[in-house]
Amino acid sequence: MKKTIFVFGILIVALLSLFQLSSYSIMAGDLSSEVFIAITAIVFLIVGFLLQYRRKERLLQPKPAPIDSDKINELGITDREHEILVKLSEGLSNKEIGETLFISESTVKTHLSNLYSKLSVKRRTQALQKAKQLHIL
Amino acid sequence: MKKTIFVFGILIVALLSLFQLSSYSIMAGDLSSEVFIAITAIVFLIVGFLLQYRRKERLLQPKPAPIDSDKINELGITDREHEILVKLSEGLSNKEIGETLFISESTVKTHLSNLYSKLSVKRRTQALQKAKQLHIL
DNA sequence: TTTCCTATCATACGAAAGTACCAAACCGCA
DNA sequence: TGCGGTTTGGTACTTTCGTATGATAGGAAA
Numbered sequence: 001m002k003k004t005i006f007v008f009g010i011l012i013v014a015l016l017s018l019f020q021l022s023s024y025s026i027m028a029g030d031l032s033s034e035v036f037i038a039i040t041a042i043v044f045l046i047v048g049f050l051l052q053y054r055r056k057e058r059l060l061q062p063k064p065a066p067i068d069s070d071k072i073n074e075l076g077i078t079d080r081e082h083e084i085l086v087k088l089s090e091g092l093s094n095k096e097i098g099e100t101l102f103i104s105e106s107t108v109k110t111h112l113s114n115l116y117s118k119l120s121v122k123r124r125t126q127a128l129q130k131a132k133q134l135h136i137l
Numbered sequence: 138m139k140k141t142i143f144v145f146g147i148l149i150v151a152l153l154s155l156f157q158l159s160s161y162s163i164m165a166g167d168l169s170s171e172v173f174i175a176i177t178a179i180v181f182l183i184v185g186f187l188l189q190y191r192r193k194e195r196l197l198q199p200k201p202a203p204i205d206s207d208k209i210n211e212l213g214i215t216d217r218e219h220e221i222l223v224k225l226s227e228g229l230s231n232k233e234i235g236e237t238l239f240i241s242e243s244t245v246k247t248h249l250s251n252l253y254s255k256l257s258v259k260r261r262t263q264a265l266q267k268a269k270q271l272h273i274l
Numbered sequence: 275t276t277t278c279c280t281a282t283c284a285t286a287c288g289a290a291a292g293t294a295c296c297a298a299a300c301c302g303c304a
Numbered sequence: 305t306g307c308g309g310t311t312t313g314g315t316a317c318t319t320t321c322g323t324a325t326g327a328t329a330g331g332a333a334a
Contacts (some may be wrong), residue, residue, distance in 0.1 A: 016179055040174050041152055041181040048185025078310065091263030094291065106313050113293065123320085124291075125261060126228030215280065219327065229318070243283050260290085261321080276331075277334075283327080290321065304305100 011047065068135040075136075081115045082136070084108060088124055089137055147199060148184065152177075205272040212273075218252045219273070226274055244258055 024091045062071040072082055094112070098105045112124070119134075131137040155177055209219055224234040231249070235242045249261070256271075258264045268274040 009275070011178075015175065035227070040154065040177045041148075041251065044178040044180075044182040044184040048182040048187075050185075057309075080311065083214060088262065089266065090195075091260060091266040093260060093289095103311085104313060106315090110312080112291085116292085121228065122292085123228060127227060128262065128265065129226065129228040215334095217281065232320085240281085241283055243285085244281070247282080248324070251320085253322080259322085275334100276324090277332100279332080280330085285326090286324090286327105288321105288323085290319100290322080292319070293317080296314080298314105299311100300310080304307085304315090 017055055018064050026102070031052065064090070066135050067137075072136050075118050077115065077118055077136070081111050084111050085115060085127065085137065088112075089128055107132075148181075151180065187216070202247065203272060208271050209273050212254065212255050212271075214227070214255055218248050218255070221248045222252060222268055223274065225249075226268070227260055 016028060049097070077085075082103065084097055087100060092100065092109045094105050097121075098108045112127075116122065119127050119130050121130055139180060143148055165251045214222075221234055222237065229237065234243050235245045239243075249264075253259065253264060255266050256264050265274070
C-alpha cells in the first residue's frame, strides 16, 4: 500500500511538472505542444508497463507450490498418513517406505488402507492421482 | 509479430489524432493543453499496462507441462506404451486398462514391462514419477 | 523374401499390494 | 480416570502386479 501511494505521488508530480513545462515552453514558443504530448505518451506507456510488470511478479510467486493443508484436515488425513503419501509419490514400495520412516511394512499398510478410504480410492496410483487433483501433494 | 505491428499502428494513429485534436482545440481556445496531456497520460498508462499484461500472460502459459515427444522417441517408447502410461496415470489397474483399450490384461502387462525397462524403473509408481520428471506425461 | 519391430495373448510363478481383523501403547482432553 | 484419536504392529488371506518365456501375426525395411 505504501508503495502504491508513493508511485501515484510520483506520477502526479511528473504530470504537474509537464504542465508547467508545457505552459512555459509554449509561451516561449521554442517547442510545440505535440512534442509534449508525445513525451507524455512515451513516459506513461513505460510507467504502465513497469507497474504491470511489478504486479505480475507478485502474482507469479505463489504459483509453484500449493499444498492445501485445509483440504488435508477436511479429509481427516493425519500427519503420518500424509508423510507416507509423499513417499508414495516418490515411487517407493511399502517396504521401502517402512525403511525410510523406521516402521514396519505392516504399519505402512495400515496407514495406506486408512488413507485410501479417506480418499475414496482403491489403489496407490488412484491415491496419487486424487491427491494431486486435490492439491494435497 | 503481426499483432505488434497492429498495436503500434493503433498507437501512432491515436497519437496523431491527439495532435490534431489538440491543435484544433487550442486554436479554438475551448480546452487547455493540460487536459490533453492528462488524457494522453491516462490512455498510454492503460495501454502500457495492458501490453505488459499480455506479455506476461504469454510467459505464464507455457508453465504447466508440455509433452516432450522428442524424449519419448529418444527412449524408444512406442505409441501403445505411451497410451498405456496415460491410463496408468489415471490410476487404472492392468485389468481396467485392458478393458478401456480392448486388449487383454496379459498384453497390458507385456507393454508395461517393456515400458519399465525403457524408463529404468521397477514399479508403476516409479514409472509415473519418472514420466512426470521427464515431461512425457 | 527374410528380418526386425510392434502388438497381441497365454501360462506360470513369485513379489507386492491391499483387506480384514485384532491389539497394544501413547497422548490430549474432559 | 476414562474416552477418543493416532501410531504402531501382527496374522491371514485375496488380489494385483511384475517377470520370464514363448507364441502368433501384421507391417516396414533391407
